[in-house]
Amino acid sequence: MHCYGDDLDRGAYSYLLGLYLGDGHILLPNEYRRTQSLQITCDDHWPGITDSVENAMRLVFPRNKPCRVRRTGCHDVKLYSNHLTCHFPQHGPGKKHERTIALEPWQQEIVDAHPWEFLRGLIHSDGCRITNWTTRMVGGVKKRYEYPRYFFTNTSTDIIGLFTATLDAVGVQWKAAARPTGATNISVARKDSVALMDAHIGPKY
Ligand SMILES: [Zn+2]
Incomplete structure (x- = not known):
């Protein structure tokens, strides 16, 4: 079990877990640094998401203060704490797609209770909402139709599996497609499913 016990903000944790699995890195102490750090890279196009990442870190680790490190076109939101690997036991050597990523029972329980926060974290890190459009002639008039998706x-089949199992749990329909890079792309395009995603996640901001 994690060490903050009942104090853990479970909704914020579920979101931060999605962010971590999507695009987070934990660095362990070495000869130069004494404390573990968690780093989530946020694109400067979406300042609202950077704020929301930082806020989730504050809520999950109320004893530690996150900071921002500016890089070209993005910021790393960083948090130092020696309780990172107990909160995110998925940490391990090598890349996430080269090892098994499975949730601990206590983590799965939190995701089951807060599935939308988990999905929002995954979309905010490795996902997006895109609007495609087309025109069609209706009664001699050209009309524009928009298709948000x-x-x-992600390259990890385990993380794809966690994402799609959570989509199933909330009743969102999805399709998978393999990318030439070896990654898997999940799309949500059905109108009712997109509406459900919009009600809980929405476009990046
Ligand atoms: Zn701990």
């Missing part, structure tokens, strides 16, 4: 791309 959600996409999530």
